[in-house]
Amino acid sequence: xxxxxxxxxxxxxxxxxxxxxxxxxxxxxxxxxxxxxxxxxxxxxxxxxxxxxxxxxxxxxxxxxxxxxxxxxxxxxxxxxxxxxxxxxxxxxxxxxxxxxxxxxxxxxxxxxxxxxxxxxxxxxxxxxxxxxxxxxxxxxxxxxxxxxxxxxxxxxxxxxxxxxxxxxxxxxxxxxxxxxxxxxxxxxxxxxxxxxxxxxxxxxxxxxxxxxxxxxxxxxxxxxxxxxxxxxxxxxxxxxxxxxxxxxxxxxxxxxxxxxxxxxxxxxxxxxxxxxxxxxxxxxxxxxxxxxxxxxxxxxxxxxxxxxxxxxxxxxxxxxxxxxxxxxxxxxxxxxxxxxxxxxxxxxxxxxxxxxxxxxxxxxxxxxxxxxxxxxxxxxxxxx
Amino acid sequence: xxxxxxxxxxxxxxxxxxxxxxxxxxxxxxxxxxxxxxxxxxxxxxxxxxxxxxxxxxxxxxxxxxxxxxxxxxxxxxxxxxxxxxxxxxxxxxxxxxxxxxxxxxxxxxxxxxxxxxxxxxxxxxxxxxxxxxxxxxxxxxxxxxxxxxxxxxxxxxxxxxxxxxxxxxxxxxxxxxxxxxxxxxxxxxxxxxxxxxxxxxxxxxxxxxxxxxxxxxxxxxxxxxxxxxxxxx
Numbered sequence: 001x002x003x004x005x006x007x008x009x010x011x012x013x014x015x016x017x018x019x020x021x022x023x024x025x026x027x028x029x030x031x032x033x034x035x036x037x038x039x040x041x042x043x044x045x046x047x048x049x050x051x052x053x054x055x056x057x058x059x060x061x062x063x064x065x066x067x068x069x070x071x072x073x074x075x076x077x078x079x080x081x082x083x084x085x086x087x088x089x090x091x092x093x094x095x096x097x098x099x100x101x102x103x104x105x106x107x108x109x110x111x112x113x114x115x116x117x118x119x120x121x122x123x124x125x126x127x128x129x130x131x132x133x134x135x136x137x138x139x140x141x142x143x144x145x146x147x148x149x150x151x152x153x154x155x156x157x158x159x160x161x162x163x164x165x166x167x168x169x170x171x172x173x174x175x176x177x178x179x180x181x182x183x184x185x186x187x188x189x190x191x192x193x194x195x196x197x198x199x200x201x202x203x204x205x206x207x208x209x210x211x212x213x214x215x216x217x218x219x220x221x222x223x224x225x226x227x228x229x230x231x232x233x234x235x236x237x238x239x240x241x242x243x244x245x246x247x248x249x250x251x252x253x254x255x256x257x258x259x260x261x262x263x264x265x266x267x268x269x270x271x272x273x274x275x276x277x278x279x280x281x282x283x284x285x286x287x288x289x290x291x292x293x294x295x296x297x298x299x300x301x302x303x304x305x306x307x308x309x310x311x312x313x314x315x316x317x318x319x320x321x322x323x324x325x326x327x328x329x330x331x332x333x334x335x336x337x338x339x340x341x342x343x344x345x346x347x348x349x350x351x352x353x354x355x356x357x358x359x360x361x362x363x364x365x366x367x368x369x370x371x372x373x374x375x376x377x378x379x380x381x382x383x384x385x
Numbered sequence: 386x387x388x389x390x391x392x393x394x395x396x397x398x399x400x401x402x403x404x405x406x407x408x409x410x411x412x413x414x415x416x417x418x419x420x421x422x423x424x425x426x427x428x429x430x431x432x433x434x435x436x437x438x439x440x441x442x443x444x445x446x447x448x449x450x451x452x453x454x455x456x457x458x459x460x461x462x463x464x465x466x467x468x469x470x471x472x473x474x475x476x477x478x479x480x481x482x483x484x485x486x487x488x489x490x491x492x493x494x495x496x497x498x499x500x501x502x503x504x505x506x507x508x509x510x511x512x513x514x515x516x517x518x519x520x521x522x523x524x525x526x527x528x529x530x531x532x533x534x535x536x537x538x539x540x541x542x543x544x545x546x547x548x549x550x551x552x553x554x555x556x557x558x559x560x561x562x563x564x565x566x567x568x569x570x571x572x573x574x575x576x577x578x579x580x581x582x583x584x585x586x587x588x589x590x591x592x593x594x595x596x597x598x599x600x601x602x603x604x605x606x607x608x609x610x611x612x613x614x615x616x617x618x619x
Contacts, residue, residue: 002493002500009488291484294445295498295545296473298466377445378437381480 007308014281018313021277025317025360026324028270029353033325034332035263036349041340042256046245048177051215053113054222055244056208059235062248065204066234068191073228074208079221081213084109086187087206091154091163093144099339100140102154102183104190107133113209116174117182123148123169131189135169137180146170154183159190161197177342210238267356274364278310282368289372290380299373306369311361318357322350391418392553392585393442398451400437400608411437413608415451419553424579424586426599433605435589436557442587443476443555444468456552473501477546479575481558483538485530491517491541492526498549516544520574536567543574547584554578556588560595572598 012018040047056074058064068085075083086105092098107128111119119127119135127133136146146152150167165185173180187205195202212221222238229236239247249256282289289302326345333343400412411434419425427435440446441453444460453461455475463471478484485494495516499509517523520540530538539559546554556575560568576598578584588599596602604611 002496005493006486006488013488287484288486291486292497293469294443294472294478294484296469296471296501298469378440381445381484 003305003308007305007312010281010285010305011309011312017277017280021274021313022317022320024273025270025314025357026321028266028273029318029321029357030324030328031266032263032356033321033345033349033353034328035259035266036352037325037329037343037345039256039259039263040346040349041343042249042252043246044177044340044342045179046242046249048116048175048179049241049245050116051240051242052212052218053241054210054212054218054225054238055241056210056222056225056236056238057206057244059226059237062206064234065201065206066208066236068203068205070229070234070236071205071208074210074225077221077224077228079212079214079217079224080210082109082113082211084113084209085205085207086110086209087190089154089159089163089185089190090157091159092157093152093154098144100181100183101179102185104187105184106187110184110187110209113211116178117171117184118174119169119171126168130166130168131186131192132164132166133168134165134183134185135171136167136183138170138172139180140183141167141170143181152183159194159198159201161193163193165189179342207244209241267360271360271363274310274314274360275367277313278306278364278368281309282306282372286372286375286380287383290375290377290383293377294381303369303373306372307362307365310365310368311358314357314361314364318353321357322353325349325353390421392421392423392456393417393419393587394452394454395419395438395442396452396454398438398441398453399449400434400441400446401449411608412441415608415610417603417610419585419587421585422579422583424576424598424600425588426596426602427587427589427605428591428593428596428602429605430591434608435605438605438610439555439557439587439589442553443478444472470501473498474549475552477549477551477554479539479542479546479554479556479559481561483530483535483542483562485538485541485545487530490527490529491522491533491537491544494530494541495526495544495548498545502549512548513544516548517541519547519578520544534567535563536570539563539567539571540574543571543578547578547582553585553587556586558590558592559588560590560592568592568595 056066058066071083071085074080084106086103089102089104091102093100111117111124123135127135134152146167148167148170152165152167154163154165156163171180191202210221210225212218218240225238226236292302292305293299329343329345333340336343395415395417398412398415399410401408401410403409415438427438429435437446441448442455444463448461451461452459458471460468460471486497489497492513495513496509499512504512514523517526520543522537522540522544525533525537530541533541559575560571563571572595575586575588579586588595590596
């Protein structure tokens with residue numbers, strides 16, 4: 001109690017300096033937390049992926065299609081329970097800034113292989129019945145104030161033209177991590193239209209989604225699928241849904257690496273700021289540390305005072321920073337809209353904040369502690385007066 | 386004839402400081418016995434080595450050669466950690482600039498050395514109150530050093546020095562930063578501690594009025610200890 005009192009009073013002896021240091025730490029922890037949340041959000045889709053789903057795509061690249069005829073051969077592979085197929089559409093809603101993921105999926109099988117998208121039964125029926133129907137996630141519908149029955153027009157990019165859809169369903173996610181900002185319409189609608197406008201692109205799919213009977217056999221099933229189409233005109237690459245997402249995300253890996261780097265640079269900068277504060281503090285108090293040693297306090301006790309003060313300052317900044325991260329993330333997610341399925345502060349991010357703060361507190365205290373512990377008492381006392 | 390065992394026994398102590406490659410002698414072959422209950426004043430001009438000698442008696446500095454025994458223990462062979470523990474039990478310190486911790490109240494400053502003992506909180510409180518009574522500062526125990534006068538701060542420092550009931554009290558220019566009245570009060574207090582509590586006090590001063598309070602005065606000049614003032618020697 002006595003020592004805690006001493007640490008607190010020492011920490012706030014220079015209120016302005018300590019206040020500014022705490023403010024710096026708060027901003028650093030807030031930035032670090034938001035950057036880590038951004039990275040978590042980036043991988044949220046991969047993390048939320050199902051272990052019993054495989055994705056089969058063209059072995060050359062994601063942008064090359066596969067023949068629709070593959071579906072029956074895939075269905076016959078031992079270990080396959082369900083098969084669906086789809087195409088990333090990449091349509092724009094009114095303006096390019098209104099980004100959200102939109103896909104064409106085979107209506108019935110698509111709903112079957114994605115049980116985490118929960119549609120009310122009547123809406124599900126309505127969607128399946130109407131070839132021009134679409135359904136959207138709750139967040140997406142809220143963002144654009146869509147209601148059941150609304151006609152939504154997407155401007156095609158890879159598939160030119162204006163595409164009208166009738167909103168027949170609004171799904172909610174089964175889990176907290178389920179993306180509630182996806183837009184899905186009938187692959188049949190896309191295919192029928194292509195038959196008229198671009199016949200060469202008809203009857204082709206972007207990828208197959210394969211549900212396996214046993215997740216432990218996923219690798220074996222994937223190999224079996226790829227083996228069927230070996231040496232064909234469109235060889236396949238089958239991988240788990242998670243691996244598929246990660247390979248998709250890896251196209252922007254440089255950005256993620258840069259963000260990770262920035263998040264660690266923030267911590268390094270704050271170590272320097274806090275170390276500066278602690279160095280000034282220790283230099284001013286070197287005489288006092290000599291007094292403590294004179295009275296019989298051993299080196300480790302003096303070290304404890306400096307490290308304790310450094311940790312106290314960083315942890316105050318850390319707690320304020322953590323407290324601000326969630327509201328800031330919420331505000332940030334309002335601006336970024338539907339770019340990420342979820343944008344919430346994970347518990348791991350908070351642990352990292354705390355870990356980083358402890359690291360900052362300890363690193364900042366190293367040199368001042370070393371000086372205070374090593375100074376000869378007689379030299380320290382000479383600095384007083 | 387009564388044989389008095391010295392509480393502090395200094396034998397052939399030498400100390401020098403290095404300036405570049407040159408060794409500057411500070412203390413030269415010092416031999417001194419200080420009896421228990423003694424009030425000794427060490428006088429001498431600036432740079433004569435009196436604070437260095439005091440620091441060595443109090444185990445704040447190391448000798449180059451020679452032996453210092455306090456209460457029969459040779460402190461020259463102890464490690465830093467052993468010395469810290471030894472100081473906390475055996476030495477009470479009074480400094481020229483009081484050296485109180487500014488963020489602690491008078492009570493907390495006096496309590497500081499007791500944190501190293503195994504005393505309970507209640508026992509510590511009793512000891513601190515008693516020490517503050519001795520220096521007549523009970524009424525100001527909740528004040529911070531900045532709220533006390535120089536004389537009061539020095540009284541708090543004396544309370545801190547005596548609270549562990551140490552073997553010796555060392556005082557380095559205890560009146561050097563005080564006005565005449567406050568200095569007189571502090572010297573009276575030290576004199577009372579010596580007479581009534583038989584505290585062994587070793588005081589460094591260059592103030593002859595302060596030295597007069599001591600029972601014995603020894604002089605240091607250029608690192609050499611004399612019984613009489615060097616200028617008074619025949």
